[in-house]
Amino acid sequence: MEYRQLGGSGFKVPALTLGTGTFGGGTEFFKEWGASDVAEASRLIDISLENGLTMFDTADIYSDGMAEEILGAAIKGRRDQVLISTKGTFRLGEGPNNVGSSRWHLIRSVENSLKRLGTDYIDLYQLHGFDAMTPVEEVMNTLDDLVRAGKIRYIGASNFSGWQLMKAQAYAEKFNLSRHVANQTYYSLIGRDYEWELMPLGLDQKIGAVVWSPLGWGRLTGKIRRNQPRPETSRLNYTLSNQYGPQVDDEYLYTVVDALDEVAGETGKSVPQVALNWLLQRPTVSTVIIGARNEEQLRQNLGAVGWNLTTEQVAKLDAASDKPKTYPYWHQVGFDERNPFPVK
Template sequence: MEYVRLGKSGLKVSRISLGCWNFGSPNPPWGKAGKVTPEDSIQIIHAAIDMGINLIDNANRYTGGEAEEILGKAIKGKRDEVIVATKVHGEVGPGPNDKGQSRAHIMKEVENSLRRLGTDYIDLYQAHNVDWDTPLEESLRAYDDLIRQGKVRYIGCSNFPAWVLAKSLWVSDVNKLASFVSVQPNYSLTNRAVEKELQPLCVDQGIGMILYSPMGGGILSGKYEGSVPEGSRGADEPAVAEKAQRFQNGVNQLKDIAEQLDKTPAQVSLNWIINRPAVSSAIMGVSRLEQLQENVGAVDWKLSEEHMKLLSDAFPA
């Protein structure tokens, strides 16, 4: 496994990280339905740790909080081997303060996450989205207090536009508050919008990018050629299946390169993305150990400049 610094922080994270969004109940009180049983989820987490994956991403909202509980059980006795990342923002109850980035919500939810995770600190606590109703100063001071209290070690954000992230860094700077060390955007060969503004900002300011959906919803595995597999994301989300058809020429190029290198399309597409500027890690959501093993095969080698360019041209930004 390869490890790199998370942005300009001193924290070193694995190039491939594990996401927990699909671990747990198929009928949660909030969040998306889980697809992996607790028993299988724990097995996957243990296997990921054994493979050298040290960054595991979660959120208070995932499968109604069960995903955090599963992770807490899985890392019992292994806490020092893992960088626990979780998020706060989404709706977790019926009350007016059961969502967002207010100090009240952040302070309440960090305690809930700590309890579910069975730990006394969170390595990376992330704002899951922008709260347009709460001043950035209020949110950042709450995060700064959590760091000072020892409950959180680093802070990051997710789904922040470049200008909001830039403003957040400025607010932290002028108020001498802890600042975001990372951002989680949707970034893959099929979605390169971040290259216009967010990625250059991250390069300039030393912000690490932790990517979600680096496989484009499974499109870059090549599994949508000809038909939509039963149980796939495309079967549940027609927009993914339609998108797969639009990118078929690019996927064909991806498959050609994979065949030349004796790699899988998933490994080649992941290798392309983790070696892009400012990228620290790519989050993989898996439901089977075989998928995890394949994804780990994307590290410890690097595409040639020629292959990088061929893929960039095949999937234009």
């Protein structure tokens, strides 16, 4: 397993991270993802560690805390072998303060995550979303206090826009506080919006991308193709997943899958392995979060590392997945001499 720097920090993370959204299945939404119990989660972690994948990503809202509990039980006795990434900000519980990034909620969220995970520190803690109702100084000072208290090692953000993330970085830099070194972001061959603003920001501010849903919300598994029925087991078959996941035009998806099929044939790899490997060659990407309902899916995704697509194959996938940029990015492309995009 390749290890990479997490943004501008001295912290190294594996190129692949195992996501735990499939642990528990404690709510209707997450039941659509999977429902691994402690025994199955332990087996998935065993396989991960055998292959050098040591980082596991979760969040307090995954199955209302059940995913953190199962992860904590599955790593019991081997905490020193693993890296834990978790998140907080979204609502968990009733009451006006059980949501957001206020000092009250962040401290409570971290303390509760520590208990569920059965640990006294979190390697990477990320704000799950931007809270416009809490002043940036309150958020960043609270995170810095938690770092100084030893409860968090590194901090990151998730689902922020460029200005939101930059505002937080500027405040932290001005007052010498802990800065975001990670941006847990949606990025895939059929979801390349990250490249327009957040990737240049990541390069400038040394913020590493922790990629979620790298297979485009289950669309790049190799099971969805033109003129074929959708597989029986897919999150795309469920109303909640379709409601909250990214929307993708069918014809665009089929064009990308056609290119993936072609490259898969050239490399002898599977469609998801090619899609994951493409991401691993993009600027700023520190780690890609893979999901697995079972052992077979995990082993399949682990095959995305240890090799690289050729320059020609990357260009083929780039061309198939390219889309017109929104303003001001289409305008900035014309000023490439002084304002080059990191990805062509």
